[in-house]
Amino acid sequence: MKTLEKLLQQVDGKSYPAYKDLRGRYDFKDYQLNIEHVQGDPFAAPSKLSVDVPGGQADFPAWTYETKEKRVALQDFLLRGFYQQTGRYTHKAKGSGKSGVMSVSRCGQEVLERTGCEVQVTDGSVKVRLEVGFPANGRRIQAGELRRILFEFLPVCVKNALYYAKVDQKKLEQTIWLAEDQKALRGELKARKLAAFIANGAVLPRESGVSDLPMKQSVVFRSPKELEVTLDLPHTKGLTGMGIPEGVTLIVGGGYHGKSTVLQALERGVYPHICGDGREYVVTDESAVKLRAEDGRNICSVDISGFISNLPNKKDTHKFSTLDASGSTSQAANVAEAVSAGARVLLIDEDTSATNFMVRDELMQRVVHRDKEPIIPYVERVRELYEEHGISTILVAGSSGAYFQVADTIVQMDAYVPYVITEAAKREAENFPKLKCDAKPLEKVKQNRVPLVKNxxxxxxxxxxxxxxxxxxxxxxxxxxxxxxxxxxxxxxxxxxxxxxxxxxxxxxxxxxxxxxxxxxxxxxxxxxxxxxxxxxxxxxxxxxxxxxxxxxxxxxxxxxxxxxxxxxxxxxxxxxxxxxxxxxxxxxxxxxxxxxxxxxxxxxxxxxxxx
Structure with missing residues (x-):
């Protein structure tokens, strides 16, 4: 600390590059301050600092970080608290450009492992990385303002956010318990052969298109009795909700009735969520992949022959490449790549899919014969993907009933309330021609592409x-x-x-x-x-x-x-x-x-x- 104070006195009023002399490690008794990178001028990206708090000072009990899910939850908890603390002091030190900025990662609703905060499983020591705008008047150093940040503001942030004795211990306990429950719930999915689970009382709608916060006064989720499952988790007994079984699940309903809202919750369900998000107990198979058409994307030597073949230009679809994919070829490649990556559940929304990739009705088949159509629609592959390769599909559809015949479970959303209509939909489907599925079986689902050495x-x-x-x-x-x-x-x-x-x-x-x-x-x-x-x-x-x-x-x-x-x-x-x-x-x-x-x-x- 004394060395840093002397250096600050020496560089005060000098040209901004003199700040670089501050780089190094400084002992602040209860923690260590590391000045790792100093910005080139006050208008550049802020300087990079980190704080190391020894395990004995942080004093977090071993049970809060003894497993990976607990450690990640603790890191997330500490980072959110540190963000709140630094937010009280950012820009309080004055100067030009980015002078006085104090910033750390701003976490969203999901709990992610981040470099912003790291807890060592060996001793419970805590490292937090932050950015600080070193103050200047024009391009002249204002060392007095930086001293306020490093010797007045930062110690308070560290003390209030990174010491067990100062944090909200009850809230931390709830955070760790939730992490344990979410891990156990993922285990229940595999044991019960479920693709996903949505708890009763979950809040799925979001506040707006630009806010991921839960919508206030929204309809809470309630499982239909046919799909209701009750689970006992380590800290939550008798948790009841909708278990979506493996296989082919179809979610239908009118526009604005909540179909896509459910799917969006499921696609985010691969991550744990924070307390109060509304989706804490919305859990999807961790390998689930959301698929869509992606016009214009790059495709490099992907085998899409299971869905597209016999192109009129004789292009090889076993090793298909393009710099500007169409809707159908991009979605075929997305399916092939997701399966090759190990996805056990595919999430698809009709609204963002290529229509000719998803379905091909009877009238179109009569007018344009099979030998003139290179696309084998997904509806003809969806059962094979599950029965032969164990890959489930959860599909949202609002305009085509083609999937009624191949679905195992059909759920209708009505004003955000789900109802199981499998039997009724199957009866109606009997009045329509049976789906023709004469495509050859998939030769393989795994790609075997070897990346070459860079050019x-x-x-x-x-x-x-x-x-x-x-x-x-x-x-x-x-x-x-x-x-x-x-x-x-x-x-x-x-x-x-x-x-x-x-x-x-x-x-x-x-x-x-x-x-x-x-x-x-x-x-x-x-x-x-x-x-x-x-x-x-x-x-x-x-x-x-x-x-x-x-x-x-x-x-x-x-x-x-x-x-x-x-x-x-x-x-x-x-x-x-x-x-x-x-x-x-x-x-x-x-x-x-x-x-x-x-x-x-x-x-x-x-x-x-x-x-x-």
Whole structure:
């Protein structure tokens, strides 16, 4: 602390780059402050700091972090509390640009593993990463204002949010218990052969299209008696709700009656939710994938022959590639890729699907004969997917009754209230011609694509990036470059300066720029993820960018298929954490763990992907 105070006095009033002398680790008695990256000027992205609280000081009981689900829940709880604390002090220190900013990850309704907060399972020590805008007047250092942040504001935030004695212990207990219940509920899905579960009393509608908060005064969910299931969880006995069985489930009803609302809750049910969200006990098979048509997406050598074949241009659909897919080909590829990723449940909404991929009515079949139609609609494959390959489907339909004949369970939503109408719908379907299904059986459902070593253009990029690790990035004008090489695009300074260790920065290093939940830029290549609808947080997108970059440089070697490549990265993340794919750079505090299925989706949408 004393060393930091002296340094602050020395740099006060100097030009902004002098702030870089503050980088280092400082003992604040009860915790350690790490100044890891200093911004280049007051208008740049804020400086990156972290706080380490020893387990003996934080003093959280071992039962709050002894298992992964408890540890992630505790981290989420602490990060939300720290966010509330820093929000009271942000911008209280004055200055130009981003001076006085204090920010950490802003968590949504889902509980995700994030780099913003980490709890060590060995000793219960806590690390929180945050960003602080170092104050300046113009571009002159205001050290007195930074001292207020580091010596007055931050200690209060740490004390109130990261010490067990100061947090709401009852609320923390409820958080940990909910995490245990949600894990047990997922186990019940497998034991009872359920694809999903929605508890009675759940609040499914959201506040608005731009708010994920529960809608006030909305109709709460109530299971139809035919599908009602009662479960005993570790901390919640007699939990009753609708169990959606494995197989083919059809959700129908009029417009605005809640069909898509149910499906949206199910697609988010792959993640645990916080207390008060309304969907705490809405749980879907953790491998479930939401599918849709995705016009214009990139497809690289995917076998879609089970759904599309005999194209008039003789294009091979066993290894189908395009830079601009149509609705039907994109949805066929999405199904094939999801199944190959290991999805056991497919979630589909008629509204966002390609009509010609989903159904083909009798009149159309009579006019356009089978030998003139290359598309085998999903309705002809849905039962085979379940009966032969164990892949269930939950489908929302509002205009076509074609799936009545093939569904196992049919639920009608009426003013947000579900009713089972399976028998009545089946009786009505008997009055219509029986569905013709003469397509050949699926040859395979798993893809066996081997990503090739990155092309020559990427080789130079990787080499430059390695140089950048050694020599830093661009320096400031006339000054030293701080974290240019080690912190990706965020820490880039001005050109023509010296690197941190005396070498010149390399202009060919990998640059990553997040685009929120919609995707990211890897150098100049945009990876479009806006239609990967189970990405719920922009921090997951940032993590996917890091994972893809790591795979391009370290995993894709031309010998392993994509499944093995993803499994290798999963194992690395599980054993060493998210920092393992970031490398020796400053670990960002804005990364959140994606699922295996989203890693697949990200790789498949990378236009630079080459496979054999």
């Amino acid at each position: 020559q253009g990427n080789d130079s990029r990787a080499a430059g990036r390695d140089d950048n690790y050694r020599y830093g990035g661009y320096g400031g004008r006339g000054g030293r470059g701080a974290y240019g090489g080690q912190d990706g695009h965020v820490g880039r300074g001005e050109r023509n300066g010296r690197g941190e260790h005396g070498g010149r920065g390399d202009q060919n290093r990998t640059k990553i720029k997040g685009l929120g939940r919609d995707g990211f830029l890897l150098n100049k290549e945009q990876i479009e993820l806006r239609y990967v609808e189970q990405i719920v947080d922009g921090e997951q997108t940032q993590m996917l960018a890091q994972i893809l970059n790591y795979m391009l440089e370290h995993v894709f070697d031309g010998t392993k298929n994509l499944d093995l490549c993803v499994s290798q990265v999963e194992r690395l993340l599980r054993e060493k954490g998210m920092a393992a794919v970031v490398g020796d750079r400053c670990i960002p505090g804005n990364l959140a763990m994606p699922r295996r299925e989203e890693i697949y989706a990200c790789v498949n949408r990378y236009r630079g992907l080459k496979v054999r």
